[in-house]
Amino acid sequence: MTVSQNNNPAHRAAQVTESGGPVRISVVQPREPGPGEVRLDVKASGICAADAGMAANPKPAYGFPITPGHEVAGVVAEVGEGVAGWEAGQRAGVGWFGGSCGHCTACRSGDLVHCAERRIPGLSYAGGWATTITVPADALIRIPDGLSYEEAAPLGCAGVTTFNALRHSGAEPGDRVAVLGIGGLGHFALQFAAAMGFETVAIGRGEDKRQTALDLGAHHYLDGSAEDAGKALRAMGGAQLILSTASSSSEVT
Ligand SMILES: [Zn+2]
């Protein structure tokens, strides 16, 4: 590991040091950005289910200790050689997309997320459960001033996943859209769906999710533990799109 010249002993990371081991907070040295890389001081970092899986069953490409974290928001601290368009002090984040090769078939057709050599923070290199992260500059997302770091961080994975599913679905404003599962992804899906002008139906399990779903913008709530949600949805006239954020789709089949 290259140690940055302006290293800061106060930098810390939540790391797993061995397979099956616990997550521990360690003091780390920032990695100086190489050519084409940028180092961020991390201000907020999400905890995604994929991170939890990574921490429990780590298969790091970069060896132990591993640092999970792919929902990261912070401030540009150092810019590596040859990086254009970024400078220290800018607000920036990195999500599940952690860099691409720029020359494979997918990259050349603009489909960067399906790059044959796509990189993922936490898996391909030390991730964002830390106060510092060094990433390829092409992985960075600019964060608008109106968005807090805490709001911005999870948009890089849970947010973009549901946003893209909705905007590429073909549903039009006014159409009825159902969101199955009111967890981390569902929270985003409901807010995006309502803001996009869809008549938004939340399908959860239990009455305790009802008020949350309505507060997030849902127009209707179906409790799949108390009624046949698929039948209830059909009785409403069906839906143009059912966005499933749950691992089981039995509610609507
Ligand atoms: Zn994730």
Ligand SMILES: [Zn+2]
């Ligand atoms: Zn590529």
